[in-house]
Amino acid sequence: MKQDGDAAVNVPPCFISNHEGFRGSIKNLIRDFVVTEIDVGGRRVTAASANHTSPCASSDANSQSSAQFKQESDASTDCDVDATPPSFDxxxxxxxxxxxxxxxxxxxxxxxxxxxxxxxxxxxxxxxxxxxxxxxxxxxxxxxxxxxxxxxxxxxxDPDYRELSQLVTEDEAEDFFRFIDAKVRGSSYTFGPDDSKEHRTAVHHFMSRRFGKLVETKSFSDQGTTAITVRLREQGRPKKRSGEERKEEEVYTGFTLRKENLETLEAISYMAAALGVLPSDFTYAGIKDKRAVTYQSMVVKKVSAQRLEEKAAEFQKRGMHLSQIRSVGEPLRLGRLQGNHFDIVVRDLRRHGTSDTHFSAANAHTCLEELVKEAVENVEARGFVNYYGPQRFGSSQSVQSDHVGLALLKEDMVGAVRLFFTPEEGDDPHSHAKRHFLQTDNAKESLAMMPLSKAKERLMLRALNRYGTGPDGCAQAWLSLPHSMRVFYPHAYCSRVWNEAAAHRLTTLGHRARRGDLVWRQEGQNKLEDAGETSLPQIHVVTEEEEQQGAYKLGQVLLPMPGNTVKYPENSMGTWFQERLARDGLDKCRFRVSSLKLNLPGCYRPLLACPCNFRYRLQAAEDGRGEVMGGSSRSDRQLNGQTGEGKQGSLVLVLNFDLDSSCYATICLREIMKCDL
Incomplete structure (x- = not known):
């Protein structure tokens, strides 16, 4: 259980706003922290059959049908983003x-x-x-x-449109591109009658060359006329030329996973074992919190939709609810999401400096509402330092994941394994098995002692038993983990460095864009172009003149995540990165570990992040049960005065907001409340 006052040792003590904040506790109950993935189309990934009602649901029946999109950057005030193209001007x-x-x-x-x-x-x-x-x-x-x-x-x-419009009418070309853009499964589009076989062949060849992975074409004759019909491929993949049935390894099944109190990788390991596939056969867009209710998209390879349906009841007993199970054409890619929506309850609210005196309904209007209002408005307006959250570094209290990652970057395979198996204090079965391995180097005995739920540890112990505990055996142990699990550790190290860099940047260079900072490129400058939402930021180095003119804001400043393709700031921060990496013996690091098939190109991360679609409300918790009282029809930004608890009623804060991918709700809360969580 995470209580207020727990030390967030991975996050430096640096804030953007100077409001007072307040104290409170989060994750007292699993349902107090709900995370819902937002896919690349802006839609929330929810389980259609799950009876989850978002705390942000308003009783105002018109709130969902009001302006779906505002001109400002916070695109919508609604809880859900419309999945169909808006029809307004x-x-x-x-x-x-x-x-x-x-x-x-x-x-x-x-x-x-x-x-x-x-x-x-x-x-x-x-x-x-x-x-x-x-x-x-x-x-x-x-x-x-x-x-x-x-x-x-x-x-x-679109050059493809121009080419097609020379083969068919412009109206047909437009309609076809709308058909392709919609990608409605099972749909088809038919061009007008075409009696020229040579011309039809040209259209077939164009479709095959430009859209062969998405569609298949066929000429049909009806009442003396012939026309070409285009269908979306059932699985979105080209069929085998031999006409044989697709092999098992080419089957992809997508589903929505709702999990409670489970790490994403832990859930994957259990499902993989039950289905008889490898954990690496599961793909996902992002890793979600453990102590929370989370919704996310997943795809599993080599498992049919029917087989997954048959296992759904078994998975539900383990806190995993699978829904929207369907055949898909390809795996998911890590990072292929817009962000996450959060519904959070903060309990035991009180001012800083108090320990046991909680706010009651009697004085909430005069103090707590004022503190919350100031805090939320500050963070909405100014954002928060975009630190990586504590979950990025693992839950271990003895050895953090970034220490393991540093050993891997140094290609110290034995040292990384021993750090990985460092036990926690106490004598629980998990720690006992780890301790036994470190003391005896006996992987076989340690595997017999390791709980079945510890999938990563068991995978590594099996490899260590087979290949030995020397450097080569330890490398094989790391290779036994799926790539997403292996790369987690070096990424954790780079995240630690980024957090320290952000704090140093704000402490030494202040809250303005400075000469030598890296920022988004401004309009009008030459840019490397890339299509879609996956393009990398285009980097510009702030000049002295631009600093004097205030041409860039702090929110546009980027800091690099260490890697082999990134550019470092051309001011004191560039020197800081060099010295920081050298201190850990990585001054000559290529950020590649060839033996483990790891490559870390690095990336650029905005110094600040800002929540969108922010809502909050204060209300009472039912005495003794910890439930959040609902039923209010007043504005989300109004205090709910119907506590029903009198002076004994403890107030809770309900927060609803969206964050971009790789941004952490706990860090946003930390800025709001001005305390570590």
Missing amino acids: LSVILGQSVSEELEQFVLTLKDETTAKQELSLGCFPDKHHRANVHRVVRHRFPFLMTITIQPEIRVRE
């Missing part, structure tokens, strides 16, 4: 002037002598807003391709 999303400029751009495309190559639609810092811009522009103008050069979106004519 583009000026609502882009603004009147940009919308008119886009219309004019489209009109000039046909005149190749005067047409612009591309048009900037502006910068959209919020991912939800960007996703809606991409979706709506392509729906309105299917012949355009939208390109993200974060945070800017640009449009240009």
